[in-house]
Amino acid sequence: MPKRVDHEERRTAIARALIRVAGRRGLHRVGMRDVAAEAGISLRLVQYYFETKEKLLLHGLRQLAADFGERATARRRAAGEGAGPRAAVEALLLESLPTDEESRTFHLLFTSYAVLAATDEALAAQPFTDAPDAAENAVTHLLEQALGEGLLTPGADPRREAAGLLAMAAGLGSGILAGQRSPHDAAGVLRHHLDRLFPGTGPEG
């Protein structure tokens, strides 16, 4: 056989090609031929590593979530290990906003997948809500920690606040994508709400 190839490596490369071309042209109107051309291989090879388009799309979603997770933790680490829960939450939320090209692609495609999952049965399976649930759990945990340290506004329910903050970030991201709002304004809205949730850590304190 021709030189043995690492299948997993190949699959992530193809999945990333799918993500790139879908980020430009939209997840609809992306065919296997487009993915093949973007990856610099033949259509046959895309078929070889992912037998069907549905499996390719599913793997693309997993790749998208995995890459985002890496960026989020990297950003959180860059924000400082002991920077406190407020900074950690802010870093996580701001990372989810479509500011640069990479996060824009992530937000666009994740929304596209969400829309697909609402009607296609095969995509509505487990792996989809896993990522948002993980994010919500992470933020909830950080807020609980903040509550224990007395940083949170009284009467705050960590889980509810986490759900609200993540939903707000997602909505603001869609607004940016649609050209309705600037990333700067969206970040301002987000920080404003964090200021109210974390009294004393705001712009004046």
Next chain:
Amino acid sequence: MPKRVDHEERRTAIARALIRVAGRRGLHRVGMRDVAAEAGISLRLVQYYFETKEKLLLHGLRQLAADFGERATARRRAAGEGAGPRAAVEALLLESLPTDEESRTFHLLFTSYAVLAATDEALAAQPFTDAPDAAENAVTHLLEQALGEGLLTPGADPRREAAGLLAMAAGLGSGILAGQRSPHDAAGVLRHHLDRLFPGTGPEG
């Protein structure tokens, strides 16, 4: 000629058929033949009233926004004319949540259009951000009114709060659509934030 027909009436009927079938099967994978079958007419007639599919999709978006506007004002009127800004804002936000089949379809399709507009040039035109801007202006106006009456928490910026609330409602809606959250929980999150924004009008007052 066969009995003269009101073109505008026909076009809204076809556009509503598009909305129905797209709500079931997803906006992608909706063809003109599906719309024709749903409307009970021939494919030729869909071509006749909308020359091209792109025009049909554009009109579908306008119809969607118009129908939602009607529902929103109806709900606000049902909430009571003089019920105060808090109730008005709450009614508007809750209407945007996908609770029943109609609002679910609205949220799903509006998100689908937003995704399309992010990549397709023809759809990124004016009419898309009009509806969200109108909603934001309405909420902003209500919050300004509340601020004047001293109902709002101190230091609140009406426009920023409006943007945040609408973004949160949109994000919660997506969570409901994806099956991540129940409509009941989403409404709870929303009301919780309104309680903080409107001190004294909450559950204990």
Next chain:
DNA sequence: ACGTTCATGGTACGTTCGTACCACAAAAAT
């Protein structure tokens, strides 16, 4: 009464897409 316009039906064409099929060379296994 007659020609014109309008609404509608049916259908065919070109394209694109996902998938299946056939072929072949290189490396591993025996």
Next chain:
DNA sequence: ATTTTTGTGGTACGAACGTACCATGAACGT
């Protein structure tokens, strides 16, 4: 050395889709 597996290329097929074309009867204008 031979046989089997593995990676890769090319291509063809069937379906679906948007659009264009042709036809036709029924109402309106004159």
